[in-house]
Amino acid sequence: MQIKNGNLYTQGCFFEPHDLIVSGDRITRIAPSGFDSNEEEVLDAAGCYVLPGFVDVHIHGADGADFCDDTSDHISTISNYLGKKGVTSFLGTTMAFSEEILNHIIDDALPHFNQEEGGAVLRGINMEGPFFAKSKKGAQAERYIIDPDFEMFERLMERSKNNIRLCDIAPELPGAVEFISRAAKQCAVSIAHTTATYEETKEGFAAGANHVTHLFNAMPPFAHRDPGVVGAALEDADYVELISDGIHIHPAMVRTVFQIFGADRVCLISDAMRATGKPNGEYTLGGQKVSMTDGKATLADGTIAGSATDLVECFRRAVHFGVPIEMAAKAATINPAKSVGLEKEIGSCSEGKRADLLILAQDLSVKAVLIGGKRIV
Known part of the structure; x- marks a missing residue:
């Protein structure tokens, strides 16, 4: 799965435009926004905050x-x-x-x-x-x-x-x-x-x-x-x-x-x-x-x-x-x-960690939740 176009909460504790690649239950890559990963499943997080769960x-x-x-x-x-x-x-x-x-x-x-x-x-x-x-x-x-x-x-x-x-x-x-x-x-x-x-x-x-x-x-x-x-x-x-x-x-x-x-x-x-x-x-x-x-x-x-x-x-x-x-x-x-x-x-979005992720809209309402790489919301 590729989570794209979102504002990712990075290890530096800032929100920055990055894409995430998730394989199985892990975050496998943090890529520049708009990166073409050829992933079949894409979650568009445009305008949203992407945070660790x-x-x-x-x-x-x-x-x-x-x-x-x-x-x-x-x-x-x-x-x-x-x-x-x-x-x-x-x-x-x-x-x-x-x-x-x-x-x-x-x-x-x-x-x-x-x-x-x-x-x-x-x-x-x-x-x-x-x-x-x-x-x-x-x-x-x-x-x-x-x-x-x-x-x-x-x-x-x-x-x-x-x-x-x-x-x-x-x-x-x-x-x-x-x-x-x-x-x-x-x-x-x-x-x-x-x-x-x-x-x-x-x-x-x-x-x-x-x-x-x-x-x-x-x-x-x-x-x-x-x-x-x-x-x-x-x-x-x-x-x-x-x-x-x-x-x-x-x-x-x-x-x-x-x-x-x-x-x-x-x-x-x-x-x-x-x-x-x-x-x-x-x-x-x-x-x-x-x-x-x-x-x-x-x-x-x-x-x-x-x-x-x-x-x-x-x-x-x-x-x-x-x-x-x-x-x-x-x-x-x-x-x-x-x-x-x-x-x-x-606790953080970094390569190798569990893909426990929370995606919030600008009003901080929940748009999506992933636990172990599986979307439950």
């Missing part, structure tokens, strides 16, 4: 399904929904649960890791919980929240066949620093759901954490005399997650994060839950009842419970808020891929 490293569910469900088709439901939207890779994200429940979640996921099933590819697990501060639990169920237990983590990692790619932790908890130093040798470690001070967060980064989960949410505020987690992240974090749905973070702060952290460190995430793509109504997250009204999902006490916005829509909103499209694209593609060690296969 988006990578969501923090998503709980969509289209009525949750990654933690115990059903026969919940992962396929999420995968199919995301693929049609333009997300081509994702990490299934857990909640604070007991080890027994997490075992079941992992067992259900094992047959799906890195398998092409017609939608977004499940690339691993984001283990969000249960090692959190109870006072910053957000929508996590308090009854499951415990202090860091590395032996538990190690058993779960082994059970997952090393498919936990991101583990979240509050660094101020007893044993957290030692946990981070050991876990960071096996996966990325993220600061999350925390009351940590600036100094405690710096300790976590020094021990090996390199990531911050949904910046500003479920952590102390960023203050001029008490910089907290955000201040420490500015100095030490390789990556920070940002939910740009317009509900979790004010649009001005979305712009500010890109300005102060720069283009290379921000990862747009959806934090989407099962209400995404569904009508207003009652849903669940982590075993708790959630009400979703016009895109805002909350617990009974008003606590925000994930989002009801997919990653491509979060990208659109970031651009609408004033983030340059090149920066927003980087935060939805190569940055999240790098943050969890997937950049050799996905």
Whole structure:
């Protein structure tokens, strides 16, 4: 297949007129625009943006399904929904649960890791919980929240066949620093759901954490005399997650994060839950009842419970808020891929990488999606 006449998001993170040649599941050539490849199948992307498929490293569910469900088709439901939207890779994200429940979640996921099933590819697990501060639990169920237990983590990692790619932790908890130093040798470690001070967060980064989960949410505020987690992240974090749905973070702060952290460190995430793509109504997250009204999902006490916005829509909103499209694209593609060690296969349009591609019209609506070289939209 030749994808021609489009504005390709290049490795230099600019949109430039180039054609792509796709053979099998790989990008085999990047050619000058108008190149005659003699390919029988041609996709005309005139006037469109051609990007790598988006990578969501923090998503709980969509289209009525949750990654933690115990059903026969919940992962396929999420995968199919995301693929049609333009997300081509994702990490299934857990909640604070007991080890027994997490075992079941992992067992259900094992047959799906890195398998092409017609939608977004499940690339691993984001283990969000249960090692959190109870006072910053957000929508996590308090009854499951415990202090860091590395032996538990190690058993779960082994059970997952090393498919936990991101583990979240509050660094101020007893044993957290030692946990981070050991876990960071096996996966990325993220600061999350925390009351940590600036100094405690710096300790976590020094021990090996390199990531911050949904910046500003479920952590102390960023203050001029008490910089907290955000201040420490500015100095030490390789990556920070940002939910740009317009509900979790004010649009001005979305712009500010890109300005102060720069283009290379921000990862747009959806934090989407099962209400995404569904009508207003009652849903669940982590075993708790959630009400979703016009895109805002909350617990009974008003606590925000994930989002009801997919990653491509979060990208659109970031651009609408004033983030340059090149920066927003980087935060939805190569940055999240790098943050969890997937950049050799996905996250950029370069020869030899997987042909996971998203083609957007000028208004950023989806024109086409390819996963493993196969057009699904």
